[in-house]
Amino acid sequence: MSSSASLPKVSIVTINYNQAEVTRQFLESSRFLTYPNYEIVIVDNASKQVLSTVLDVSDYPGTRIVRSEENLGFTGGNNIGMAAANGDYFFIVNNDTEMPPSLLDDLLKPFATDPRIGVTCPKIKFFDYPDIVQYAGYNPMNPYTGTATPIGLNEKDEAKFDQSGVTSFAHGCAMLVKREVIEKVGRFAERFFLYYEELDWSQRIKDGGFLIYYVGTTHILHKESVSVGPANPLKTYYLTRNRILYIRRHGSWFQRMVFYGFFAFAVLPKHLLTYLIQGKMAHAKAFMKGVSWNLHSPSTSAV
Numbered sequence: 001m002s003s004s005a006s007l008p009k010v011s012i013v014t015i016n017y018n019q020a021e022v023t024r025q026f027l028e029s030s031r032f033l034t035y036p037n038y039e040i041v042i043v044d045n046a047s048k049q050v051l052s053t054v055l056d057v058s059d060y061p062g063t064r065i066v067r068s069e070e071n072l073g074f075t076g077g078n079n080i081g082m083a084a085a086n087g088d089y090f091f092i093v094n095n096d097t098e099m100p101p102s103l104l105d106d107l108l109k110p111f112a113t114d115p116r117i118g119v120t121c122p123k124i125k126f127f128d129y130p131d132i133v134q135y136a137g138y139n140p141m142n143p144y145t146g147t148a149t150p151i152g153l154n155e156k157d158e159a160k161f162d163q164s165g166v167t168s169f170a171h172g173c174a175m176l177v178k179r180e181v182i183e184k185v186g187r188f189a190e191r192f193f194l195y196y197e198e199l200d201w202s203q204r205i206k207d208g209g210f211l212i213y214y215v216g217t218t219h220i221l222h223k224e225s226v227s228v229g230p231a232n233p234l235k236t237y238y239l240t241r242n243r244i245l246y247i248r249r250h251g252s253w254f255q256r257m258v259f260y261g262f263f264a265f266a267v268l269p270k271h272l273l274t275y276l277i278q279g280k281m282a283h284a285k286a287f288m289k290g291v292s293w294n295l296h297s298p299s300t301s302a303v
Contacts, residue, residue: 003122008303010038010104010176011087014095015077016065017045020109022223023095027060035104038062042095043081046071060196073193074172090182094173096223096247097233098127105219111165118181119170119202123152123161123219131157134222137167137214141199143255144244148199173197174220177205184208189249195235196242203250220277233286240290242286248300 012030015298016023019237023042030040040063044051048066057063066076066084082090089111091104124135136152152161170177175198185208188197202212247259268291275284 004036007035008036008108009086010035010089010091010108011082011085012038012040012091013043013078013081013085014040014093015043015045015074015081016047016051016095017071017077018047018049019095020047020049020051023051024055026095026097026099027055027063028056029098030060030063032098032101033104034037034101035108038091038104039086041066041081041085041116041213043077044070045073045077049055072190075188075190075192075194075197075296079187079190082182083252087179089176089178091176092172092174093220094210094222095125097174098221100218100220103218103220104176107215109166110215114211114213116206116209118178118212119174119206119212120215121167121170121212122174122215123157124171124173124222125157125219127221127223132220133157133161134224135171135173136161136169136216137165138202140168141203141246141250143247143251144258146247146259162216164214164216165168166211167193168212169199169202170212173222181205181208181210185210192242192245193238195238196246196263199244200242200249203246236283237290240287241293244291244294245297245300248294 014023014026027040039058041064042051042057042063044065044067046068052065052067057065066080068080072080078092089108091107103122107122110117110120123133126132126134133152133155137150139149139151141148141154150171183260185204189200192200203210244263247256251259271287272284275281275287
């Protein structure tokens with residue numbers, strides 16, 4: 001990797017959790033990046049097999065491993081990585097992705113067009129189905145249901161998804177954040193741990209006066225759900241818990257009251273009945289545990 005001190009430095013921050021081979025594949029894709037001034041910080045998030053014992057990062061110049069002996073989740077892991085990074089920009093990216101060569105160049109361009117832009121995100125497509133979109137921007141949050149959906153999710157990639165512009169939320173899989181944003185609004189709220197964390201951070205970033213910008217002219221390929229799995233009770237727990245937490249933190253009094261009613265009389269019985277019919281007792285327990293966590297966690301201001 002060549003260097004150019006005249007260009008802003010990008011710190012690529014990614015987390016490894018028991019995925020040494022996946023992380024190695026990610027690093028292999030970094031070899032072809034055309035942007036010359038970057039570093040890579042890998043947070044080894046309490047992996048059972050210490051990453052440095054199975055992956056020699058000296059093969060990847062500008063790369064270092066930061067080890068955490070405690071699993072701090074997506075939020076805490078990335079926060080450690082950002083704290084250890086030296087960049088003018090932080091590229092928060094999942095290790096289960098593969099990057100095209102011009103990715104950083106393309107994501108940096110919008111920052112020069114509008115000083116209000118604080119975050120840029122590429123189009124995200126599925127690694128196994130590269131013509132299918134996972135993210136092409138985000139629709140606004142519905143504060144009465146606590147849901148926000150990625151634009152283009154599971155749709156065939158078409159020209160309409162190539163259009164760049166301001167969007168409602170960044171995607172935690174791949175987001176380039178300028179240092180000024182972090183200095184003003186802080187990093188991820190660690191209490192989210194996993195899921196909804198990028199929605200919370202995006203809202204705080206927007207509240208701080210910044211814009212989130214979708215760049216449709218570049219993309220990244222995502223090996224979805226490598227870490228947690230597509231149908232893991234852990235995912236059910238955090239999605240339930242943090243859906244409620246997000247509205248508690250960002251909804252108005254009226255929005256919260258409507259959401260609580262909707263959740264109690266529609267979401268809760270529907271999900272429990274579905275899990276019971278399907279015999280998914282572990283998911284039912286995880287769902288109720290996510291609800292209970294909010295009942296016993298009165299403060300929403302902590303990060």
